[in-house]
Amino acid sequence: MSKPKRIFGTDGVRGTANIEPVTAETVLKLGRAAAHVFKTLESHARGLGRHKIVIGKDTRLSGYMLENALSSGILSMGVDVVFIGPLPTPGVAYVTRSLRADAGIVITASHNPYDDNGIKFFRADGYKLDDAVEQRIEELAFSGAIEHVRPVASEVGKALRVDDAIGRYIEYAKASFPKGMNLEGVRVVVDCANGASYKTTPSVLRELGADVIVYGNQPDGMNINKDCGAMHPENLCRKVVEHRAQLGIAHDGDADRVQLCDEQGVLVDGDDILALTGLEMLGGGTLPEKTLVATVMSNAGLDLAIKEGGGRVVRTAVGDKYVIDEMLKNGFAVGGEQSGHIIFRDFATTGDGLVAALQVLRIMKAQNALLSQLRLCWTRFPQKLVNIRVREKAPLEALDGFPNLLTAAEAEVCAQGGRVFVRYSGTEAKARVLVEAREQDMVDKWCAQLAEVIQRQLGV
Numbered sequence: 334m335s336k337p338k339r340i341f342g343t344d345g346v347r348g349t350a351n352i353e354p355v356t357a358e359t360v361l362k363l364g365r366a367a368a369h370v371f372k373t374l375e376s377h378a379r380g381l382g383r384h385k386i387v388i389g390k391d392t393r394l395s396g397y398m399l400e401n402a403l404s405s406g407i408l409s410m411g412v413d414v415v416f417i418g419p420l421p422t423p424g425v426a427y428v429t430r431s432l433r434a435d436a437g438i439v440i441t442a443s444h445n446p447y448d449d450n451g452i453k454f455f456r457a458d459g460y461k462l463d464d465a466v467e468q469r470i471e472e473l474a475f476s477g478a479i480e481h482v483r484p485v486a487s488e489v490g491k492a493l494r495v496d497d498a499i500g501r502y503i504e505y506a507k508a509s510f511p512k513g514m515n516l517e518g519v520r521v522v523v524d525c526a527n528g529a530s531y532k533t534t535p536s537v538l539r540e541l542g543a544d545v546i547v548y549g550n551q552p553d554g555m556n557i558n559k560d561c562g563a564m565h566p567e568n569l570c571r572k573v574v575e576h577r578a579q580l581g582i583a584h585d586g587d588a589d590r591v592q593l594c595d596e597q598g599v600l601v602d603g604d605d606i607l608a609l610t611g612l613e614m615l616g617g618g619t620l621p622e623k624t625l626v627a628t629v630m631s632n633a634g635l636d637l638a639i640k641e642g643g644g645r646v647v648r649t650a651v652g653d654k655y656v657i658d659e660m661l662k663n664g665f666a667v668g669g670e671q672s673g674h675i676i677f678r679d680f681a682t683t684g685d686g687l688v689a690a691l692q693v694l695r696i697m698k699a700q701n702a703l704l705s706q707l708r709l710c711w712t713r714f715p716q717k718l719v720n721i722r723v724r725e726k727a728p729l730e731a732l733d734g735f736p737n738l739l740t741a742a743e744a745e746v747c748a749q750g751g752r753v754f755v756r757y758s759g760t761e762a763k764a765r766v767l768v769e770a771r772e773q774d775m776v777d778k779w780c781a782q783l784a785e786v787i788q789r790q791l792g793v
Contacts, residue, residue, distance in 0.1 A: 502533055
């Protein structure tokens with residue numbers, strides 16, 4: 334049985350920048366360990382010359398510090414580094430493949446505030462690492478087993494910067510939109526969250542012919558996700574109505590997720606995107622295995638809609654990494670999360686907020702339909718999610734009175750086809766309580782009671 338991981342969560346390493354484990358010292362060790370692992374996975378580099386690792390980042394101030402620490406560790410192991418600067422996480426995955434690098438690393442804390450940061454790793458093929466590889470990197474970083482590995486003289490790695498990474502990603506994203514189709518006459522409001530998409534998403538939409546109004550495109554290192562982007566979609570919804578746009582697009586800090594807004598100012602989340610794209614593909618016979626992949630957090634109404642459309646929904650643990658693992662294992666092509674991580678595997682190897690938005694725009698154009706019409710393709714069960722900030726992640730079953738309360742909630746809710754789901758966040762110090770039922774009163778009642786017990790015993 335493998336040891337529990339010390340610093341890797343559901344999506345890489347994450348925490349407050351300059352506090353363990355997101356310090357220059359630890360990140361340097363991670364760089365050394367990662368370089369050793371990727372170098373030994375394949376005896377020969379994928380491209381010409383030495384093994385190389387791509388490093389991208391979002392717009393956080395601490396990215397400079399971590400970028401240099403990470404590259405120092407990699408270079409010290411005789412592996413070259415390719416800097417590509419601020420770029421969406423899916424862009425880093427794509428450029429890793431495009432440059433035939435041995436791995437890709439993105440420095441980001443995704444939707445978290447600017448004072449957090451983190452590290453995500455990609456394999457040479459652009460997919461996230463297997464748990465076993467993450468485990469190996471972590472072991473080597475802390476065990477001292479590679480301290481003796483010290484290339485010298487000409488064997489030390491060298492770093493270079495690639496200036497056309499943004500252009501490469503823009504062309505890749507545009508290729509996911511049908512040739513011969515354009516966005517002329519479509520007005521789109523975009524909120525880039527002052528993050529990694531501040532250049533890419535507006536550029537792609539404009540090059541496809543859209544009239545684009547942009548917000549959150551003035552990053553200063555400290556305003557990423559601050560009162561903007563996918564974490565605050567109410568701003569986008571207001572601006573869409575104000576500008577009389579047909580669509581609103583909001584990203585998080587690294588743009589691997591998206592929240593949309595229709596022309597009426599109504600929010601369209603990841604479940605909506607999965608429903609409308611999945612049903613469209615089912616209707617056209619283009620959804621492999623007639624299957625969508627979603628996590629346990631997605632609404633139960635999604636299963637019903639896809640079933641009525643002739644397909645099925647397969648569920649995984651929370652995290653787009655687990656969605657992708659399921660897709661790869663069984664040949665599925667579309668999956669994602671309610672939060673807006675949507676993977677179209679025909680085009681991308683990870684969640685890509687821009688590609689997901691383009692697929693919705695494709696359907697809008699092909700059917701000459703407004704998003705307000707398309708989102709009515711399914712009926713959502715009443716659902717409520719409560720996040721409780723906790724001081725520790727103690728076993729929930731050990732909380733006084735919680736197991737009996739949870740059993741009672743499940744008995745009543747599940748009898749009506751609903752769900753109760755309680756878990757800790759994999760990336761934040763939070764417990765999440767999700768209740769879903771046919772009646773809103775039942776949802777509110779059990780959400781409040783379950784959250785109150787956790788708050789009273791573990792809350793900060």
